[in-house]
Amino acid sequence: MQPYDHLYIQTNGIQLHVVQSGPEDGKPVILLHGFPEFWYGWRHQIDALAAAGYRVWAPDQRGYNLSDKPEGIAAYNLDKLAADVIGLIDAMGHERVRLIGHDWGAAVAWWTANKFPERLEKLVILNVPHHAVFQNYLRTHASQLRKSWYVFAMQIPWLPEQMMQTNNFQAMSSAIRSSARPGTFSDEDMIEYRQAWAQPHALTSMMNWYRAVIQQPPASLPSPRITVPTLIIWGKHDAFLEAAMAEESVRLCEDGKLVFLDTTHWVQHETPEQVNQLILDFFQS
Secondary structure: OOOOEEEEEEEOOEEEEEEEOOOOOOOOEEOOOOOOOHHHHHHHHHHHHHHHOOOEEEEEOOOOOOOOOOOOHHHHHHHHHHHHHHHHHHHHOOOOEEEEEEEEEHHHHHHHHHHHHEEEEEEEEEEOOOOOHHHHHHOOOOOHHHHEEEEEOOOOOOHHHHHHHHHHHHHHHHHHHEEEEOOOOOOOHHHHHHHHHEEEEEEEEEHHHHHHHHHOOOOOOOOEEEOOOEEEEEEOOOOOOOOHHHHHHOOOOOOOOEEOOOOOOHHHHHHHHHHHHHHHHHOOO
C-alpha cells in the first residue's frame, strides 16, 4: 500500500476532502467515486496507480463523507459537479489530467469530458453510460426505466433518507451487498461506509444528486461527441444499467474502446487487478 495524504482543497466555492498518493512529479490522475461510496471505494486503484508512478487524487465529492455539503438541490447540478473537477485540476497545478469515474462519478466524468475536453488527457468510465444515451434509453426502453425506479423514488423529500438510515443503514448496506458478488464488501468495508453515511447532512446531500438530475438538469451541450480518448470498462452483470448502453456510449467517442468484464456494477471492487491493468495499459498506450 502506498502512503496516503489527506488534504482539503478549495474548489468552486466549497471545500473537498481529497486523498492523495503517488510521487509529486507523477502524471496526474483524478478518481471520482459514485453512490453511495466515497474515496475509500478506489483504494485498490489508488495503490496500483501510485505504485506505477502516477500522482493520484481521490476526492470525496461534494455532499459525501468529509467534503462540504451545500444546501439545496441546485447545488448538485451536473454543471457544478463538473466545475468541482475543474477546480481540482487547477489545484493540482496541471492543465490536463487523466480522469476516472465509476457510477455517479462516471456521470460527472462524462459531463466534464463533454464540456471541458481541453482539460482532460484521457477518460476512463466504469459502468455508467453517456448522458445522452441514458436519457434516450429511459425514453425508449421500459426495461431500463424499471431498473431506474430508485432514481424517481429519491425525488420524494426526506422519506428516502429516513428509510436509508433505519437500523444503522441496513437498507443501504443490503442494496450494495445484494447487487455485488458475495463477499465483495466485507464487514470491515461496511463499517467504513456507515461512518461516511453518518456524517452530518450526508444522506440528504447524497440524495440531492439524484434530485438535481431530474429537477435541476443542466442546459444541453452543443454536441454529445466525446473527443477525449476514452476507455469504458463495463461489468456485464450490472443490476442497474443495461449493457447495450455501453455499446451505444462508445459510438459517441471519437477515440473509444469498450471492454466487458464478467462482473456486476461494482467492477473495480470485484476484479481490481484486471481493472487496474486495463487502466494502466490504456494510460501507457
